[in-house]
Amino acid sequence: MSKQPLTIAIIGRPNVGKSTLFNRLVGKRLALVDDTPGVTRDRRMGVGKLADLRFDIIDTAGLEEGDSTSLAGRMRLQTEAALGGAHMVLFMIDARAGITPLDRHFASWLRVQKIPVILVANKAEGTRGTEGAYEAYALGLGDPVALSAEHAEGLGDLYSAIDETARLIGVDPRAVEQHTASDTDDAAEDLVEGDLDFEFEDDEADDDVIAFTEERPLRLAVIGRPNAGKSTLINYLVGEERLITGPEAGLTRDSISVDWDYGDIPVRLFDTAGLRRRSRVIEKLEKLSVADTLRAVRFAEIVVLMIDAERGVDKQDIKIASLVVEEGRALVIALNKWDQVEDRLAAQRGVNDILTRSLPQLKGVTTVPVSALTGQGIERLMPAVIDAYELWNSRIRTSEFNRWLAAVTESHPPPAVQGRATRMRYGAQIKARPPTFTIFTNHPAGVPDSYMRYLENEMRRDFGLAGVPLRLYLRASKNPYVDGRRTQKQRLTEKNNRRGK
Template sequence: MQAIMKPQVIIIGRPNVGKSTLFNRLVGKKLALVDDQPGVTRDRRMGDAELAGMSFTVVDTAGWEDEDPDTLPGRMRMQTEVSLEGADAAMFVIDARAGITPLDEEIARWLREQEVPVVLVANKAEGKAGEAGLYESYSLGLGEPIGVSAEHGEGIADLFGALWPIIGAKSEAAEAAAEFAASEDDDETLGPLKLAIVGRPNAGKSTLINQLLGEDRLLTGPEAGITRDSIAIDWNWTDPKTGENREIRLIDTAGMRKKARVVEKLEKLSVADARRAVDFAEVVVLLLDATQGLEHQDLKIADLVLQEGRALMVAINKWDIAEDASALFNGIRAALDDGLAQVRGLPLIAVSAKTGKGLDQMLGAAFELRESWSKRVPTAALNRWFDDALEANPPPAPKGKRIKLRYITQAGTRPPRFVVFGTRLDMLPKSYERYLVNGIRSKLGFEAVPVRVVLKSPKNPFETKD
């Protein structure tokens, strides 16, 4: 059975009518940032939605503004217009309490000229305050409005009734195809590579993703901090070495500045959203700006990624305009090895989001990094290494008391976690723990990924202390 995509429903409307609140209601979690000020959403954000068993992809878009295309609001509007291409339905959201505005009328005229079916959604329609706007919305010429309260979950069943005739059949077909594919595929695979791009503001994260996709999918510009939400995009990459088609989920994040500089409430929400994106990623690319080099904030971001147990790599962007490139690369390499001693030798790649240089190399390294991050070492091979490590450098005997390390096992992957069993482990110096971690990384193929080692002593109530 051929794969069938879920139907796609686009949410459109002027700023601050509750589009992102409706998006969060439909996907069942707070994926999109929500705030009282208009213009919070700037890039398209996709999520898996379900209404009474009907599954579809819902797309949150930037607020429609009547601005020059060269301005940031104008570019946001162009993104919204492009999002309608290939959609199965559009939900045009108005604010029932505010009533119909000239901008609502302009959007309605544009939607009537499109071929995509439109469901008119009157949000904030709860109570008497929304009644007038609900009735007034008939004048937009888009049929009967669906009165909802996205914040309180009212009217969602009516929304299902309006969408079902448009996308119900395609939703059922996609679900049947997915169930068939799942029954046919018994192989355990890692699935799409979840790749997050992080870094300081204006490092070129969104430009890099646009270059990978070959389209202006994300808003970019000279203004720092354009990206606010963490945006996930599913994409297929063709490996130039093997010709293999590989699935990737790209995650663009908001720029992460020093905490002292993050004073605006909205930016605090954006940075927190970026931190959550790191949690969901498998491999994280820390993007540096070649014109600014490696700064202390970059090391703090890298340390955050490693603390979360994600696989980390570093890409130096804007390489096409870098000065004294060789000295810059070697300087960053040395600073990383010094500042991130726990993962010496992590991948460092020079790229240009503008020209595409080094991007295939970056993606190839990301897949290799995930393999190391997901690797499991057979117990026999692990303990052979362990015995050799103990023989080469036996544990110390503080105060004449011998520390016994008996065996090691791998407790988990992603990140790799190991448990060492023995006695008197509370007396084992931290330097010896580092010796074991470094040995695991260098000898067992975990060179550039964070490794966790836990020491565990047997709990024997009859054991006497020496």
């Protein structure tokens, strides 16, 4: 029996519960779930577990009829692509709704495909659901598996169906080792595709050299306003139509990860939903998409902000960039649709001026003019990403940092507090990713923000940290007249008491 990992695709018409079953099998809420039909548009992968069975599971968009150029048609092409890499299919219907003409149409299509099909009647709880499950026999796809993905009912029957089908096709669903980029297990902190609830940890921050592996790839999120070209960029990088693209704004709804190799560096790309102004986000589904995008930013190490060069930089772009800075992620700005810009010099200067005025903490951030559609300039994007990553991991020796601190404070001393001089005594870098420093001073609460910005600007200039988020914290230095137990006055009082004074 083959030891290759079993791959299963879940397909069916919209709103039958495919993403709910996907989340149930991977054991995490990776895919967005809502009552609105057609929430899922791109295919999402994860590692499913069902008792002792292990398999790769693919969540797909709802099957709908439509021209290949329409949105429904492009979603169907993504589903067909998922079938091409799967060993078996879970064809899901809604048992409560009964068999629909669309179910019959795609059941007929599946019967001529050279892939085993397990018919799943979801939402089969209750009398109404049971009747719908019996009705599914009419599709001619064998015995239906009646279950409720939401309430975890009927998973035992699904286990038996998957196990039996896997044996028939000669694939071992109990293979100990699953050679997939999205694999994980309960004992390890490996990453599952789309697992944006992973708590970001900085275990590698103290390493001199960060080694990228399939288990720990470079995590790169692509964010921006709707219709900025995020999905188009990722498709160009990976060399295939992995994500749905088109002229419609807001095609991407949940964050989808795609594994890709840049030379010998494994990269996990995250495509995200477009971020509109908060006042325009009204629907519940869009709010869920925005929350998913924000988790992707926290999960990533490097963020590429896509800006439509034709439209220029607006307040929403600045807010998105500020979000990246607040999360402490390295940032690279991609000016997309550069091939359609007439006065490129003016456009470049305009972007740089706005960023410098609005985000002084990102002064010197790298901007790369690209065309995601034609590929123009994209060869310069990943080198800029790698450079930003290296700066993000920068470490400065304590002795070097303190020599610098003494020089800048002597050149421009901090303001006095209530007539008493403020002294920056010493400091050190406490972590990287992003570079974070602690400075010990006698008046930490009295140092104004303007002086802290001065220190940041000097650090960027002197240590070459342009465009990287910095963290500077002030702490009170220890009073040399305190030994941890008694002050000098207390010791003098005790001495006088011993002398009988």
